Amino acid sequence: xxxxxxxxxxxxxxxxxxxxxxxxxxxxxxxxxxxxxxxxxxxxxxxxxxxxxxxxxxxxxxxxxxxxxxxxxxxxxxxxxxxxxxxxxxxxxxxxxxxxxxxxxxxxxxxxxxxxxxxxxxxxxxxxxxxxxxxxxxxxxxxxxxxxxxxxxxxxxxxxxxxxxxxxxxxxxxxxxxxxxxxxxxxxxxxxxxxxxxxxxxxxxxxxxxxxxxxxxxxxxxxxxxxxxxxxxxxxxxxxxxxxxxxxxxxxxxxxxxxxxxxxxxxxxxxxxxxxxxxxxxxxxxxxxxxxxxxxxxxxxxxxxxxxxxxxxxxxxxxxxxxxxxxxx
Numbered sequence: 001x002x003x004x005x006x007x008x009x010x011x012x013x014x015x016x017x018x019x020x021x022x023x024x025x026x027x028x029x030x031x032x033x034x035x036x037x038x039x040x041x042x043x044x045x046x047x048x049x050x051x052x053x054x055x056x057x058x059x060x061x062x063x064x065x066x067x068x069x070x071x072x073x074x075x076x077x078x079x080x081x082x083x084x085x086x087x088x089x090x091x092x093x094x095x096x097x098x099x100x101x102x103x104x105x106x107x108x109x110x111x112x113x114x115x116x117x118x119x120x121x122x123x124x125x126x127x128x129x130x131x132x133x134x135x136x137x138x139x140x141x142x143x144x145x146x147x148x149x150x151x152x153x154x155x156x157x158x159x160x161x162x163x164x165x166x167x168x169x170x171x172x173x174x175x176x177x178x179x180x181x182x183x184x185x186x187x188x189x190x191x192x193x194x195x196x197x198x199x200x201x202x203x204x205x206x207x208x209x210x211x212x213x214x215x216x217x218x219x220x221x222x223x224x225x226x227x228x229x230x231x232x233x234x235x236x237x238x239x240x241x242x243x244x245x246x247x248x249x250x251x252x253x254x255x256x257x258x259x260x261x262x263x264x265x266x267x268x269x270x271x272x273x274x275x276x277x278x279x280x281x282x283x284x285x286x287x288x289x290x291x292x293x294x295x296x297x298x299x300x301x302x303x304x305x306x307x308x309x310x311x312x313x314x315x316x317x318x319x320x321x322x323x324x325x326x327x328x329x
Contacts, residue, residue, distance in 0.1 A: 022145075024126050025105075031143045035155045040143075045105060045124050049078050053141040054130075060211050061261040062254045064135040065120045069108045072122035072130060073097075074187045082208050083135055083254040086117060088246035095190040095243065097182035106184070111149060113180035118171065121149060123181070135257060150174025193244040196235060199292055200247060203228070206285065207251055216258045221280035222319050223311060225259060227290070228252035230324035271317065278319035279312055294327055303327075 020031040024043060032038040032055060040046055040054045049072055062083035070076040070084060075096045093108070103109060103123045111119040121131035127146050133139045138157035150171030152158055192200055210219050232248045263273050280286055287308050294304035307326045314321045 022126065022128060024124060024128060033155070034140060034142065034153045050130050050141075050143075054143065055140055057140050058132070058135070058137040060214075060216075061137055061257045062135050062211055063132065065132055068130070068132045068141065069120040069122045073106060073108050073184050075184060075189075080204075080208060082204075082211060083250055083257060085246055085250040085253055087242070088250045089120070090117070091190060091243040091246045093182055096184060096186055096188070098185050100181050100183050103181040104183070108182045108184075109146065110180045110182065111174050112171075112177040114178045119149060119174060121146075136261070145175070146179070147175035190243040192247070193235070193238075193240045195238065196240065196244060196296070199289075199296055200244070200251075202292070203251055203289070204247070206289075207254055211254060211258055214262060217263050217277045218281040219285050220255055220259070221277045221283075221286065222259070222274060223279055223321075223323055224286050225252075225255050226322045227286070227293070227324055228255055230322055231293070234324060234328075274319050275316045278314070278316040283312070290323055290327070293324060297327060299327060 019033055019036065019038065022029055022031065024045060027043060029041040029043050029046075030038075032040065034055065036055065040051060046054070053068075059081075063081045064083055066084035066086070066089040067076065067080070067082060070089070070092060071078055071080065075092055076084075093110075097108065100107065105123060105125040107123045109121045109123050109129060110117050111121070119131070119133070121129035123129055124143065128143055129146055129149060130141070130143050131149065132141050133150075136157075136159075138159075140156070142153070144151075144153075150173065152172070191197075210216055213219075228248070229252055232245070232252055235244060235248055259277065263277060264270055266273065268276075290308060290311075291301075291304055294301070294307070304327065307323070310326060311321055311323055
């Protein structure tokens with residue numbers, strides 16, 4: 001009896017753990033199960049980014065479903081691996097894509113499209129998608145059927161009820177919710193507000209580069225987070241456009257995600273982490289950025305240096321000084 005039961009369990013697990021086989025563009029492909037060391041089938045639609053990232057977790061916190069689908073569709077460079085906010089995603093869709101009634105290979109699929117735009121994926125054809133479920137490092141880049149987009153796979157990490165990203169995994173019905181399909185019409189990135197363009201592109205370049213390092217906080221710190229938060233407020237006060245606002249939200253949130261996940265979820269107390277991260281250990285980069293902000297605001301160089309000195313000398317246990325607010329006084 002026990003032998004028969006064990007055999008049934010083993011057989012059911014063996015079936016559940018099998019690699020998936022699909023027909024893609026009239027060619028059979030094998031999709032290894034999550035955690036498998038097997039290689040993805042060679043296929044013209046799997047080249048480049050997909051072959052490189054398939055079955056891998058994120059290298060750092062931030063890159064998400066929107067980032068993945070925009071890179072693969074050609075709207076973002078493969079080097080622009082970072083968090084993409086819903087606001088930036090929507091503006092890129094408006095500028096670079098057209099909505100179509102039925103999907104074709106290379107289109108972007110938006111899930112729960114009428115309500116939350118809660119997820120996006122790159123369409124491979126034959127009802128298969130390539131996607132990443134969330135911004136955490138625990139989520140792997142995967143290939144699945146549209147109907148299974150939100151289903152938790154075997155061996156997939158599932159967040160607990162107190163985890164910030166727990167809502168990301170409550171979508172077993174995601175593939176059955178309303179969908180929209182978008183096709184790239186041009187790959188020219190939307191234009192940024194010319195008043196802020198040079199500084200935003202510099203920020204983006206630095207954040208994308210630094211986010212790959214687990215020592216992210218040593219270059220940005222809480223002062224860096226404050227800077228991006230207040231830059232967004234300032235840009236809104238200057239009546240900037242929706243795309244510029246959207247990319248500032250993305251960059252701000254990328255800094256927040258990295259600091260939160262790498263430092264504030266450690267075993268150290270938040271007050272100790274705050275003191276250590278208030279002013280980054282490698283402050284030269286951040287202070288050079290603050291000089292750029294001062295120049296943007298047309299401030300006297302002496303005032304800028306006075307503000308930098310004040311920031312460096314503040315009470316780090318409280319870490320209350322907001323760099324952009326200090327420059328604007």
